[in-house]
Amino acid sequence: MTSAQIALAEGWGVRAIVSPLGSGRINDSYLAQGAEDRWVLQRINRFVFRRPDVLMDNVARVSVHLNTKHPGWTPTLIPTRDGANHAQLDGDIWRLWSYANGRSLAKLDNDRQAEAAGRAVGQTHRWLQDLQGPRLDAAIPGHLQLERYLAAFDAGPDAEPELMDFIDARRHLAGHFRERNGIIHGDGHLDNLMFGEDGNVVAVLDLDTVMWGHWAWDFGDLVRSVLGGQASATRFAAAARGYLGAANVQASVDDLVMAPRYITFMIGLRYLTDHLDGDRYFKVGAHGENRQRALDRFRFLQALEAAEPAFIDSAASLVETRGLEDGLNDDDDRDH
Structure with missing residues (x-):
């Protein structure tokens, strides 16, 4: 199993096919495809984000707030098996998001x-x-x-x-x-x-x-x-x-x-x-x-x-x- 699959299994009790997602220049992102659902798994870049507790507190507060204004406006954080908003495994910080529907546009048409x-x-x-x-x-x-x-x-x-x-x-x-x-x-x-x-x-x-x-x-x-x-x-x-x-x-x-x-x-x-x-x-x-x-x-x-x-x-x-x-x-x- 890859480190991403191990994190998914240990942190959330989920087994899924995991593949790299996107071309982000900071965090590592993965598409986790289960039998019926799919999620986005991320490993936070600890060199860039040296205050992960502050990071995750901000993200959790803001995502909940925005989704009360307009449901689905941001992805939802999936709690770990312990009810936390992230998992820490072997020094890495991982989090799991719901999958956002829609498409990103690298370039606009109009x-x-x-x-x-x-x-x-x-x-x-x-x-x-x-x-x-x-x-x-x-x-x-x-x-x-x-x-x-x-x-x-x-x-x-x-x-x-x-x-x-x-x-x-x-x-x-x-x-x-x-x-x-x-x-x-x-x-x-x-x-x-x-x-x-x-x-x-x-x-x-x-x-x-x-x-x-x-x-x-x-x-x-x-x-x-x-x-x-x-x-x-x-x-x-x-x-x-x-x-x-x-x-x-x-x-x-x-x-x-x-x-x-x-x-x-x-x-x-x-x-x-x-x-x-x-x-x-x-x-x-x-x-x-x-x-x-x-x-x-x-x-x-x-x-x-x-x-x-x-x-x-x-x-x-x-x-x-x-x-x-x-x-x-x-x-x-x-x-x-």
């Missing part, structure tokens, strides 16, 4: 899907506003805070001079989105959304980084992912329209335009830092993959910068329209 993705992230933010209990503690301290990643980069080996110049020219991005003002998903990109046959999102996956943060961190990651490497102002507008229509946030034109640039720069910086540090965080098939991932993000960032005028026009139109709608709603409230 702007309607982008709007649906934005709406799903916005709705998740709205539903998380009234989560009861103490404020969520970050499973990864400093996650998505650009100044932290710049400090980690500065503490390591230098990159090539041209990359150092590229990074230095964009350090100012760390001045954006410092305020943490609500509960966010923390990994709000396209891979973590499951779409139904009608083109709408039916489930949100991967709650490992739910935390108190800034809404623009999730929004920026969403836009980055739905653009698929193309700085399309119309695709950006569709995602932003969906998000703003569902979320309860005060967004400026600058917030909307800078969010995808902030997150794209940050992700590229993380990949480059990990490359220089020996690929300890993100999974790679060979040394050099993280450097190439960084270069791809930096090239996309340059495309976003070049498209700034079109993005500003799109964002301004959305903010103006939303302001008019809010004004009409205020008038309606006064009439009643």
